[in-house]
Amino acid sequence: MSTVANSIFSPELAARFDHLVTIYPLRRSALVPMLLYAQDELGYVSDAAVAEIAERIEILELDVRNVLSYYSMLRTKPAGKYNVQVCTNISCMLRGGYEILDHCKKTLGVGHKETAPDGVFSLEEVECIGACCWAPAMQINYDFHDDLTPEKVDVLFQMYRDGQGKDVK
Amino acid sequence: MADVNFIVDGKQLTAPAGTLLIEACKSAGIEIPAFCYYPGLSLQAACRMCVVRIEKMPKLQTACTTPVAEGMVVQTETPEIAQARKATLQLLLGNHPLDCPVCDAGGECELQDMTFKYGAADSFYAEPKNHREEQKWSPVVYFDRPRCILCYRCVRMCGEGMDVFALGIQNRGSSSVIAPNVPAQMSPDDLPHVDCEQCGMCIDACPVGALTSGTYRYKTRPWEMNHVATVCTHCGDGCKTTLGVRSTSDGSEIVRGDNRDKSGINGDFLCNKGRYAFDFANHEGRITQPLVRQTNGEFKSVSWEVALDLVGKKFRELRDTRGGKSIGVIGGNRLTNEEAYLLQKFARTVLGTNNIDHHRTADYVSFAQALAGQTNRTASLRDTLTAPSVLIVGGDPTIQAPGTAWNLRTNVRLNRAKLYIANSEPIKLRRQAKAFVQLSPFGYSALTSYLAGDDASASSAASDATGLSAFRDVVKSEENLLILIGSELRGADLRKLIAFGLTLPGAKFALLSDYANSRGAADMGLLPDMLPGYNPVGSSSPLATEYTANTTSGSLAPGLDMLEIFDAAGKGDLSALYVVNSNPVARYGVDAAALKNTFVVVQEMFLTETAALADVILPAANLYEKAGSVTNSYGDLQQVKKAGDRAGVRTDFEMIVRIADKMGTNMRALVPFGKGLRADMGQTRGAQSGEADRHSIWLTAQNLEPRLSPFDPLAILDEIQRLVPGYNILRLQLLSGNDQHLSPAAPAELVQITTRRDLVLPANDSLFTSGTLGRYSTMLSDLQHNESLRPSSLLTQIQTAAD
Ligand code: SF4
Ligand code: SF4
Ligand code: SF4
Ligand code: FES
Ligand code: FES
Numbered sequence: 001m002s003t004v005a006n007s008i009f010s011p012e013l014a015a016r017f018d019h020l021v022t023i024y025p026l027r028r029s030a031l032v033p034m035l036l037y038a039q040d041e042l043g044y045v046s047d048a049a050v051a052e053i054a055e056r057i058e059i060l061e062l063d064v065r066n067v068l069s070y071y072s073m074l075r076t077k078p079a080g081k082y083n084v085q086v087c088t089n090i091s092c093m094l095r096g097g098y099e100i101l102d103h104c105k106k107t108l109g110v111g112h113k114e115t116a117p118d119g120v121f122s123l124e125e126v127e128c129i130g131a132c133c134w135a136p137a138m139q140i141n142y143d144f145h146d147d148l149t150p151e152k153v154d155v156l157f158q159m160y161r162d163g164q165g166k167d168v169k
Numbered sequence: 170m171a172d173v174n175f176i177v178d179g180k181q182l183t184a185p186a187g188t189l190l191i192e193a194c195k196s197a198g199i200e201i202p203a204f205c206y207y208p209g210l211s212l213q214a215a216c217r218m219c220v221v222r223i224e225k226m227p228k229l230q231t232a233c234t235t236p237v238a239e240g241m242v243v244q245t246e247t248p249e250i251a252q253a254r255k256a257t258l259q260l261l262l263g264n265h266p267l268d269c270p271v272c273d274a275g276g277e278c279e280l281q282d283m284t285f286k287y288g289a290a291d292s293f294y295a296e297p298k299n300h301r302e303e304q305k306w307s308p309v310v311y312f313d314r315p316r317c318i319l320c321y322r323c324v325r326m327c328g329e330g331m332d333v334f335a336l337g338i339q340n341r342g343s344s345s346v347i348a349p350n351v352p353a354q355m356s357p358d359d360l361p362h363v364d365c366e367q368c369g370m371c372i373d374a375c376p377v378g379a380l381t382s383g384t385y386r387y388k389t390r391p392w393e394m395n396h397v398a399t400v401c402t403h404c405g406d407g408c409k410t411t412l413g414v415r416s417t418s419d420g421s422e423i424v425r426g427d428n429r430d431k432s433g434i435n436g437d438f439l440c441n442k443g444r445y446a447f448d449f450a451n452h453e454g455r456i457t458q459p460l461v462r463q464t465n466g467e468f469k470s471v472s473w474e475v476a477l478d479l480v481g482k483k484f485r486e487l488r489d490t491r492g493g494k495s496i497g498v499i500g501g502n503r504l505t506n507e508e509a510y511l512l513q514k515f516a517r518t519v520l521g522t523n524n525i526d527h528h529r530t531a532d533y534v535s536f537a538q539a540l541a542g543q544t545n546r547t548a549s550l551r552d553t554l555t556a557p558s559v560l561i562v563g564g565d566p567t568i569q570a571p572g573t574a575w576n577l578r579t580n581v582r583l584n585r586a587k588l589y590i591a592n593s594e595p596i597k598l599r600r601q602a603k604a605f606v607q608l609s610p611f612g613y614s615a616l617t618s619y620l621a622g623d624d625a626s627a628s629s630a631a632s633d634a635t636g637l638s639a640f641r642d643v644v645k646s647e648e649n650l651l652i653l654i655g656s657e658l659r660g661a662d663l664r665k666l667i668a669f670g671l672t673l674p675g676a677k678f679a680l681l682s683d684y685a686n687s688r689g690a691a692d693m694g695l696l697p698d699m700l701p702g703y704n705p706v707g708s709s710s711p712l713a714t715e716y717t718a719n720t721t722s723g724s725l726a727p728g729l730d731m732l733e734i735f736d737a738a739g740k741g742d743l744s745a746l747y748v749v750n751s752n753p754v755a756r757y758g759v760d761a762a763a764l765k766n767t768f769v770v771v772q773e774m775f776l777t778e779t780a781a782l783a784d785v786i787l788p789a790a791n792l793y794e795k796a797g798s799v800t801n802s803y804g805d806l807q808q809v810k811k812a813g814d815r816a817g818v819r820t821d822f823e824m825i826v827r828i829a830d831k832m833g834t835n836m837r838a839l840v841p842f843g844k845g846l847r848a849d850m851g852q853t854r855g856a857q858s859g860e861a862d863r864h865s866i867w868l869t870a871q872n873l874e875p876r877l878s879p880f881d882p883l884a885i886l887d888e889i890q891r892l893v894p895g896y897n898i899l900r901l902q903l904l905s906g907n908d909q910h911l912s913p914a915a916p917a918e919l920v921q922i923t924t925r926r927d928l929v930l931p932a933n934d935s936l937f938t939s940g941t942l943g944r945y946s947t948m949l950s951d952l953q954h955n956e957s958l959r960p961s962s963l964l965t966q967i968q969t970a971a972d
Binding site: 047060061062063065066069070071072 | 337341352354
């Protein structure tokens with residue numbers, strides 16, 4: 001019953017979802033993990049993903065959207081290949097988080113929640129990512145980079161452009 | 170539960186344990202302000218307006234979520250609390266546009282009232298307000314996001330109350346927003362919409378002006394209307410509704426329908442028809458002058474005098490020359506009881522014919538016969554809210570009787586009532602059901618046999634034999650079961666089902682029909698073979714005796730039914746047809762040619778298919794423009810009050826009386842008014858021979874005054890009460906706008922089960938249609954159009970997340 005014909009997800013992920021809905025006391029507890037996995041695979045949570053997740057959990061699409069819109073790390077538009085998330089929360093702010101953000105904006109030529117035209121980078125200003133001890137910090141996809149300076153950021157971006165960054169979505 | 174004692178504002182109070190503090194206070198007359206709390210819906214505690222100080226608790230507590238406890242000591246109004254509420258209001262107003270001068274809710278807004286009370290007009294917030302343009306979610310539901318205070322009443326109302334779940338909450342914190350189920354990107358016009366039942370309950374529940382209704386918004390201000398409590402004219406539930414009316418140059422116009430005092434049999438509820446579909450009254454096609462067909466075939470408007478003269482003269486002439494039996498009468502399902510009664514009395518005693526019928530939407534004759542001699546076996550609509558268990562056989566209340574469906578859902582939600590459903594369709598209420606049996610198409614007859622013990626019928630009743638057998642077992646084990654019956658069950662099947670139900674201790678019955686006074690039409694005898702109160706024509710009941718005494722020609726045999734009337738017309742045997750508030754030509758597909766040699770008089774609001782064939786059209790008032798009473802499907806009697814008014818039209822009651830007068834009828838025999846008759850009523854033998862006037866004797870005995878005018882429907886109500894079995898009306902109850910349950914059943918000694926032709930024709934209305942009348946409601950047309958834009962709805966897919 002949890003299997004869905006013509007899944008939009010890869011066979012591996014579809015199988016994972018089949019299992020996921022069975023392991024919680026309530027099916028809908030699988031919602032948030034499913035949204036995250038779906039975003040990792042598709043790059044964002046598409047309308048089709050919303051529909052399939054609703055079907056799998058047996059809730060309304062509206063319910064999925066309610067939860068989806070609550071979490072700022074879930075997106076409904078594609079991001080760049082590398083999503084740069086710069087922290088400007090208090091520790092980072094005190095140690096120059098805004099300079100890093102401004103520097104990113106300038107170098108990438110995009111603002112908050114925007115994607116560069118070539119689709120390689122997108123930028124986001126985020127709240128504390130739990131790396132305060134090494135502030136200022138940023139996260140590119142799932143990788144942390146800390147103790148940043150504008151120079152270090154330039155090096156990082158070059159690395160990613162050269163294809164040396166980890167390609168986790 | 171056991172009672173607990175506690176003290177609120179120094180007053181010693183008592184309430185059952187488990188009662189919410191806010192409710193306990195309300196019962197004691199102590200008002201605690203609340204935005205998010207709504208009785209009967211789940212608790213939200215989102216607004217913090219209801220905070221109170223409870224001794225020994227460290228912080229202010231929300232009265233809407235705190236159950237009373239023994240020894241609790243509560244303060245509800247202290248400077249500390251006022252300060253807290255004021256701060257809450259300041260936060261709420263932080264994003265509020267304060268456009269009260271143009272807001273629909275202005276004058277009836279809970280936020281306005283609270284701001285007035287706690288004085289939070291000053292604000293510490295200098296941030297720019299969040300603004301969004303208003304959104305049209307459907308023809309009837311508009312959303313003004315800035316006014317929303319995020320109380321979530323609408324979300325819970327739609328989900329828990331309506332079981333539709335069309336509204337959700339999106340985003341987070343101060344940018345949270347109520348969102349409808351069709352997001353902009355999935356909608357053809359790139360605007361968000363609701364795909365839902367369009368009931369408007371969300372609007373009703375909204376404490377502010379964030380949700381507004383398509384019919385009422387920006388039309389008027391609440392204090393500029395008069396508010397008239399009356400009964401909805403649409404389905405057979407007969408919800409109490411309050412119409413807001415405003416005077417216009419030619420009468421008074423209804424501008425709003427809502428559920429203001431929530432004291433009716435419908436509780437909190439009104440569906441889209443009750444709320445919006447009053448606009449037929451203002452339809453431009455309304456006929457406001459009598460029309461008479463000329464020799465060239467065209468209608469010409471004439472004065473009332475001319476029209477009534479003509480009708481009276483013709484009726485009299487045709488009766489006298491061709492006999493009463495050549496005349497047919499068809500009454501409507503939206504007449505008052507008084508009108509229906511008067512119409513059949515006019516037919517039987519003045520025209521001298523039993524050829525009278527109405528569009529039957531349920532078999533009330535069999536229902537009344539099956540319950541003859543029983544007491545306490547008929548259910549009120551109120552019982553759907555309290556019955557511990559309910560069996561629904563046939564019908565689809567969600568669509569045909571939305572008020573019933575609302576009550577049932579509420580009963581399941583709040584009282585854990587057990588719902589059992591047998592239907593040939595997977596109706597929506599099955600989602601609340603403990604057991605659902607899908608019957609085979611036309612499986613109702615087999616089901617009644619199966620319930621009655623005939624195991625051989627199982628296979629023709631349903632394909633799932635085990636399910637069916639479990640269903641029967643569980644239903645049979647229920648006490649005080651409420652049995653709701655759809656119009657699919659008629660005649661022998663209906664009697665069999667009732668006979669089965671009568672074997673269950675305490676079971677009660679209701680038969681659902683389609684229009685505001687379908688039940689009344691049957692009770693009042695708009696039937697060829699039944700006098701009022703299901704007294705068979707030709708029987709010796711007191712009513713029949715009185716009628717015979719008054720009858721011009723001896724009409725002791727049953728008359729022609731609806732179809733026979735038109736057959737007679739086709740054969741040239743029908744001299745005249747009198748249609749009062751009905752559209753049989755469209756409903757029964759009558760061939761226009763059939764009526765070409767019949768003198769047809771139609772009392773109507775619009776040029777319907779039937780009116781188009783008339784010789785005389787008399788412009789009629791509708792149920793919102795007259796006074797009287799109606800009886801809903803369940804037998805609940807309620808008062809109808811005049812709300813709207815339209816120059817040029819007359820009530821059906823008045824027209825019948827005037828036509829009778831023009832025919833030279835003895836008016837006092839038709840409508841008992843003034844000092845009444847001083848005639849021998851035909852009782853030439855026995856103790857009552859030479860009796861003066863039963864009616865006036867009865868009036869005296871009841872301590873009622875004689876009525877002064879033949880146009881007073883109360884005169885007929887008196888007669889109904891005197892003569893129609895089961896209509897033992899409590900006047901005070903009726904006149905104070907309360908409902909009362911009546912159980913008109915056929916007089917047991919007179920019941921003869923004969924095979925009657927099954928003429929039940931369900932109206933098959935959808936949520937957005939309402940017979941002929943509905944076609945003249947612009948709002949209903951808009952809603953149908955709106956519905957047609959959307960592919961088949963989300964409504965069927967739902968499993969709720971709110972478990
Ligand atoms: S109109 Fe009724 S069904 Fe539609 S959203 Fe509002 S409450 Fe829900
Ligand atoms: S729209 Fe009205 S009912 Fe709904 S959350 Fe906003 S204020 Fe409350
Ligand atoms: S449920 Fe029936 S009586 Fe009630 S408002 Fe709707 S149409 Fe009118
Ligand atoms: S404040 Fe930036 S990581 Fe915690
Ligand atoms: S009414 Fe109690 S928190 Fe809203």
